[in-house]
Structures are given as C-alpha cells and as structure tokens.
Amino acid sequence: MTTSGISRRGALRMFGIGALGVAGAGVLGACVPSGANTSSNGGDTKAKNFDFTSWSLNEEAAKPALEKIIAAWEEDQKSKIRAVSYPYNEYLSQLTLKLSGGETTGAVHLDISWLAAVAQMGKLADLGSVAAKGGYTDVARGSGEYDGTQYGLPWNTGSIGVIANSALLQKAGIKQHPTTIEEFEGALRELKGIGGGVVPYAAATKVAQLKDIFPWMQTFGCKLLDGEKVTIGDDASVDAVTWYKKLHDAKLIAADVDRFDARALFGQGKAAFYDDAIVGKGVTAAQSEDKALADAMQPMPRPVLRPGDTPQALLWGGVIAIVKGEGQDAATEFALHTTTDPATTADYFASNAMPPSTTAGLADPKVADDEFTTEWTAKITRTATGSPFWQFAQNAQIEEAVAKQVQAVLVGTSKPKDAMKQAGEEVAALIKR
Structure with a gap:
C-alpha cells in the first residue's frame, strides 16, 4: 500500500470522530473497562506488565480461549496483563480515542482492514525484526504491513x-x-x-x-x-x-x-x-x-x-500491533508467542476455527487434518489481497x-x-x- 498522507484528524473522521469527539474523549473514557490503564503511552518500555486490548475478550465464544492464553503467559512470565475490551462495532472508535489521548499501551488486536488508519497515527512500533523470526506465511506477514513497515504480527489469516x-x-x-x-x-x-x-x-x-x-x-x-x-x-x-x-x-x-x-x-x-x-x-x-x-x-x-x-x-484476518512506550518489549514477546507458538495456535484453532498465520501452525495435525481449512488456505487465501x-x-x-x-x-x-x-x-x- 502507498502512503495516503492522511492526518490524525483524517483518520478519526473515518470513525465519525471530529475535533469535538477528541475533546470529549474524557467522557467516552467512562466506557473503558475497569482493567484499562489510563496512564500516558510513554514510560518504561521494559516493564513486565502491559495491557492487551481485543474485541474477542468481549465475545462469549472467543473469550475463554483468549483468557487461557493470557493466564498461561502470566504464570510463565510472572507478570500481569490488564485485559481491555470493547464490542467489535465500537472497538475502532474507542481504541482510536484512547491512542490519540495516550491512554492505550501494550498490545492491541486489529482487524487487518484497520491497520493502515491506525498506523498513520504514529503510535505503533516497527515489528519488522520480530516478524522476520516468526515463520509467518508470506500472505500473513504482508497483512501486517503498511507503507513498507511491519506494524502488526499476523494472528489469524484467512480470506x-x-x-x-x-x-x-x-x-x-x-x-x-x-x-x-x-x-x-x-x-x-x-x-x-x-x-x-x-x-x-x-x-x-x-x-x-x-x-x-x-x-x-x-x-x-x-x-x-x-x-x-x-x-x-x-x-x-x-x-x-x-x-x-x-x-x-x-x-x-x-x-x-x-x-x-x-x-x-x-x-x-x-x-x-x-x-x-x-x-x-x-x-x-x-x-x-x-x-x-x-x-x-x-x-x-x-x-x-x-x-x-x-x-x-479479499484478505481477511487480524494482527496484534504494539503501542510504543510502557511495556512495549514484554507486549511484543507476548504477541510473538501468541501468534507463533505451535501449541498455542493449535489450541486456538481448535476452539474457534481461526486459521494460524505460520507455516508450522498450518502444518499442525489439529489444523492440517481439517480438510476445509487446508483446502481454503491453498485455493483461496494463497492468492488473496487486501483492498487498495x-x-x-x-x-x-x-x-x-x-x-x-x-x-x-x-x-x-x-x-x-x-x-x-x-x-x-x-x-x-x-x-x-
């Protein structure tokens, strides 16, 4: 994709949020779940604790599998993840307001169709060196790129x-x-x-x-x-x-x-x-x-x-992006683990049929033995592209x-x-x- 040169105000306009909406972010902030971090997005990049924002934590079918991933990480890393969620239909507008106000930190789940608009805000970290060691398929890795920079680690990639x-x-x-x-x-x-x-x-x-x-x-x-x-x-x-x-x-x-x-x-x-x-x-x-x-x-x-x-x-799926600042390093490792660890991606697929984004994940028996997913990946996702x-x-x-x-x-x-x-x-x- 090419740079569209859209300002932050232009990106906010996509979500129906003008200058008044940004000014009123404090009012909308009352809608933030109790676990949300309201500090600025500066701070210690090496902090072990961080936020993870995802609409899936607001969905009954997807929430248990995601909570399992979070709990396993917390136990293994002796850290604390503050789970933040908004309903899907409100997610992008809420996330944009919080990013604009410096109130969102850590890892954020993004629909791939939203990545470009969010990346233009200048808040996301460059994950190019991290993605290079993830073993992602070419199509999946491309879904996390905008204007030549890797802003998202592909989580689930389909079409x-x-x-x-x-x-x-x-x-x-x-x-x-x-x-x-x-x-x-x-x-x-x-x-x-x-x-x-x-x-x-x-x-x-x-x-x-x-x-x-x-x-x-x-x-x-x-x-x-x-x-x-x-x-x-x-x-x-x-x-x-x-x-x-x-x-x-x-x-x-x-x-x-x-x-x-x-x-x-x-x-x-x-x-x-x-x-x-x-x-x-x-x-x-x-x-x-x-x-x-x-x-x-x-x-x-x-x-x-x-x-x-x-x-x-049409390419379809989600990525995990990282907000620059507080907890950035730990959030990045969490995103890499969540999107590439074979056992984690296989279990996640088994719970909701969301296809992994790595070559190893697609080869796991839990995924490979699902004929529909295997055929779809080979016949449809292989040539899928994002909307220009x-x-x-x-x-x-x-x-x-x-x-x-x-x-x-x-x-x-x-x-x-x-x-x-x-x-x-x-x-x-x-x-x-």
Whole structure:
C-alpha cells in the first residue's frame, strides 16, 4: 500500500470522530473497562506488565480461549496483563480515542482492514525484526504491513471467498467447480433449473454488503486503484456490473441479500454458492437444521475471466500491533508467542476455527487434518489481497458510495456505465479529502 498522507484528524473522521469527539474523549473514557490503564503511552518500555486490548475478550465464544492464553503467559512470565475490551462495532472508535489521548499501551488486536488508519497515527512500533523470526506465511506477514513497515504480527489469516454446496451441485449434474465466468454462469443456470426455490448464487445485493462487488470488478480486470488514480468507471468495472445485473435479472442471484441472508439461504439448502470468510462454514453449519451440510460445504476459488488468470479473494484476518512506550518489549514477546507458538495456535484453532498465520501452525495435525481449512488456505487465501482502499481513512464511505451505485444498477434506476462513472468520481473525491 502507498502512503495516503492522511492526518490524525483524517483518520478519526473515518470513525465519525471530529475535533469535538477528541475533546470529549474524557467522557467516552467512562466506557473503558475497569482493567484499562489510563496512564500516558510513554514510560518504561521494559516493564513486565502491559495491557492487551481485543474485541474477542468481549465475545462469549472467543473469550475463554483468549483468557487461557493470557493466564498461561502470566504464570510463565510472572507478570500481569490488564485485559481491555470493547464490542467489535465500537472497538475502532474507542481504541482510536484512547491512542490519540495516550491512554492505550501494550498490545492491541486489529482487524487487518484497520491497520493502515491506525498506523498513520504514529503510535505503533516497527515489528519488522520480530516478524522476520516468526515463520509467518508470506500472505500473513504482508497483512501486517503498511507503507513498507511491519506494524502488526499476523494472528489469524484467512480470506473471503466462495463456498459451494456439493450436494446441490451434484443434484444439478455439475461434477466440477466452475473455473471461469462462462462456466460459472452456465452452472448457475443449471442450478436454477432444479427448481425448489433455489437461489443459485446468494450474492450480496444489499448496500451493506455490496463491497463484495470489488473482487468481481478485479476479476474482470479493474484495478480499483492504480497508483493514485481511481479506475472504477473503466470498461472492466462496467463489464463486471453489467454481468452482475444480468445475473440479477435472470434470477440467478436475488434482491436484498446480505451476508446473514446468504448464510440462511445456504443453511436451508436454498443456495449453491455464497461469499463468506473462512469461518463461515462453522457459523452457517451451526445454524442449519441439515446436519450433513458441513460435509457438503466446499471452498471454491472465485471463477476467472480467462483461463490462467489469478482467482481474486479479499484478505481477511487480524494482527496484534504494539503501542510504543510502557511495556512495549514484554507486549511484543507476548504477541510473538501468541501468534507463533505451535501449541498455542493449535489450541486456538481448535476452539474457534481461526486459521494460524505460520507455516508450522498450518502444518499442525489439529489444523492440517481439517480438510476445509487446508483446502481454503491453498485455493483461496494463497492468492488473496487486501483492498487498495484500506489505506484511506474514508474506506467505509468509499465502499458505501460504490455499493449504492451498484444497487442503482440492479434495481434499474441507473445504467452500468453511468453508475460506475459516478462511483469513480465519488471515490476520487473522498480520497482527496
């Protein structure tokens, strides 16, 4: 990614926090859990005690496994970790306020899509020398980089790709996963022919999830961003949206579908393909009454425009970054241990199916024996890339601007060429803010 030159104020704008929000950080500070450290982020870098901030500590399913990691570290190192957490939907805004005020120290868990905006605040340590000895996969290590600097140690690395229902494919007489756009469209038409209310491809068609159009645009050859030039509006992006509209009009995809709707349709046996993160298998299968569904779920590389093209997928996962200052050294060692120790990463995977980020972790029998995870890593994550718009503080607004234009095409209020031209202009204006 390239440096976007966004100021701290610009980064805060991403989270809906202007100057007033920063000034009011003391008020929001009342929401900080009781274990939070409210000292500045200066201090003794060699202090044994430090904070660890993670949204997973606020989630019932993930919390026990993470508390186990923390307890084991404390016992082994004779130190104390102050656990800090905020709900996921509030996490980034709260963390940004605390970092801006010098009130967050130690290790912080970050979604990879947030790394660039947080790194631009100038609070994170360079972890390049540490990452070099971690044994991370190339894709995982890259997920923790911004502007040539390693700001995060990759914890769990996966991707968002296509999941197929092999039972429905078999019912439709489809023996192999389609590999090209032409084959994929043909398969969707075959699936529609089996009837029963099946939506062949439960693609995103609601604005909230229509950022899923980006990998399809890239499949058709749109770079999205070429250097500093927004390329949405080029022939490739128009072709992609025209194709999406064709699927919509032929009822090969359905109106008003988001990720939750897609999971529900797939779980009911009413969809043959849908897009999800690697953990989608566990979530969708758990919600389904069909106990055989999990065995029918298969990872499928996104079909390509021409044979030999690289399948597109969006990188997905989390990293642990380190705040410069108090407890920096111990927090760094904790982050390295948590993300690379074979027993720790294997146990964490066993508890929540979050794939490790190291070669050794992926080779552990607990992980390697999980066929779905192994295939997903090899077929989808291997070629996954981050969004070129993650580097901008206005990323969420960029995604929404494009999504609204794509939806306008789907409902027939705009033509693909006009909509993509408008989307490109709006994105360019947002980036220049």
